[in-house]
Amino acid sequence: MFKSLKRSAKGAAVPHTKATAGQPTNKMPVPEHVVIPMSMHIGAPAEPVVKKGDTVMVGTVIGKAGGFVSANIYSSVSGTVQDIAPLRMVNGAMTTAVAIKTDGAQTVDPACVPPVVTDKASLLAAVQACGLVGVGGAGFPTHVKLAANTIDTLLINAAECEPYLTTDCREMLECSDTIISGITAVMKYCEIPHCIIGIERNKPECIDLLTSLTREMKGVEVKGLPMRYPQGAEKTLVETCTGREVPQVGPSGKPGLPADVGCVIMNVTSVSTLGKFLKTGIPLVTKRVTVEGDAIARPQNIEVPIGTLYRDVIDACGGVKEGVELGKIIFGGPMMGGAAPSADFPVLKQNNGLLLFSKKAAALPEPSACIRCGRCIEACPMGLEPVVIAQDFSNKDFAALKARCVDLCVACGSCTYACPAKRPVSQTMGLAKGWYMAELRKGGK
Incomplete structure (x- = not known):
């Protein structure tokens, strides 16, 4: 296998298009209704615990975790449950969703009180109660990750290496207090002596701010990372920040994990969300989304209730720019995000971006034959x-x-970006991995 370069030296030199980084986050007006899926995380879907006609408030539990690797789902609005029905997600998967008609009041559920945390067990219970998952994109339930033992380093992923996306940047600039309190709680109760906050060097204001805030914190350091995609991929992040190499295959025989080399990774907005929950008791119910691209009228970062339809988010940002023909809607960043067939899908816990491109910008180049370069x-x-x-x-x-x-592919898209023949390399890798995993489940040899 080709291993002449370190992971941190691989990847792609993508453009650092971060036009919204300097704009404060706007808060979206309450939409008329939201659609909240019961599967916004890796693992078992949540089980609905409300019925049609029920009154809910902000922070009311509407879905209970369906197992250990699962997460609670909460209402992001106050209003009335309109329906509980199957929903086809933007990635094609089917799940159950709770549709809620809002009353506009955004009344907070009285059950939302700050948790009492005294040790690791109560911290993990608080993380579960928050409904917290990796909001940077992966959607892995955070309490499962923090349950690992023999961890000596907490890595805070603030790389935000995708073009266009600036949600983590704004979290650092606007919510640094809850980032610090979240880190403090995880280090204290999980007994992790060392923390590294990794930030790509194209965000100097974030590096300076967090460096100043952590200067007196024992065991905490801020590290500027190379501006090379995918710097935020967990194995790349571990190597760049600690010099350790996550094994290709872990002790279990499955792909290696950061925990195999003593590390646990949290996205910077995830750890900030934990800090907010410990302070207010309000679970994960809103999401900051970067709305960008040459087809959107008013590019911005906007905080929206989880379950808000793309259509309503786009309208809140001025809609499609006058005189522009919309060519593509991408959820997430342009490297790892996917194309949405319409604007009728809800924002999930782990959605960071909604990119609108004109037909001209979205047009794909014609691929040519592979030259085996x-x-x-x-x-x-x-x-x-x-x-x-x-x-x-x-x-x-x-x-x-x-x-x-092939099962180690992380679908980062670097291969497609690097291909001079403009071939859909990453898509082929995804198909190959999908076929291989399906055959593996069938006992393939």
Whole structure:
């Protein structure tokens, strides 16, 4: 396997388009209704605990975690439950969703009181009660991650390496107090002696602010990271911040995790959300979203109730720019995000961006034949060989795909970005990984 470069030196030199970084976050007016899916996290979906006609408030639990690897879901608005019905998500998956008609009052549920935290067990209970997941994109339930033992380093992922997205940047500039209180609680109750806050160097104001705030905090340091995508990928982040290399295969025989080398990673907005919950008792019910692109009238960061439809977010940002023909809506960043078939999907806990591009900007170049230049291999932060994996997938060669570790692909898109032939390399990798995992579940050999 190609491993001549460190993970931190791989990836792609994507443009650092961060036009909204200097704009304070706006708060969206309460929409007329929200649609809140019961699956906004990795793991088992939550089970609805409300019924049609029920009155709910901000912070009312409407979905209980469906297992240990799951998360509670809360109402982001006050109003009346209109329906509980199946919903096809923007990624094509089916789930159950709770539709709520808002009353505009945004009355907070009296049950939302700050939790009492005295040790690790009560901290983990508070994290579960918050409904907290990795809001940077992965959506992994945070209490599961923090339950790991033998952790000596807390890594705060503030890289925000995707073009356009500036939600974490604004969190650092606007909510630094709850970032600090969240870090303090995790370090204290999980008995983690060391914390590194990793921030890409294109955010000097964030580096300066958090450096000044943590100067007297024992065991905490702020580290400027190279401006190279995907600097925020967890294995890349571990290597850049600590010099440790997460093994390709962990002790369990599954892909290695940061915990295998003594690290646990939290997104900077995730740890800030925990800090807010410990202070107010209000769970995760809102999301800051970067709305950007050449087709949106008023690009901005906007705080919206979770479950707000893309359509309503777009309207709150002035709608599509006059005289522009909309070509594509992307949820997330342009590298790892996906294209939405319409604007009728809800904002989830882990959605950071909503990008609107004109037909001209969204037009894809015509791909040409692969010239086997190897740039996809050089770019892959996981040391994979996309050009070879594509051939193995074409041959439906399970053994070869296993040997090439296709399951380690993190879908970062660096291979596609680096390809001079403009081939859909990342998409092919995704298909190959999906086929391999399906065959694996069937006992493939």
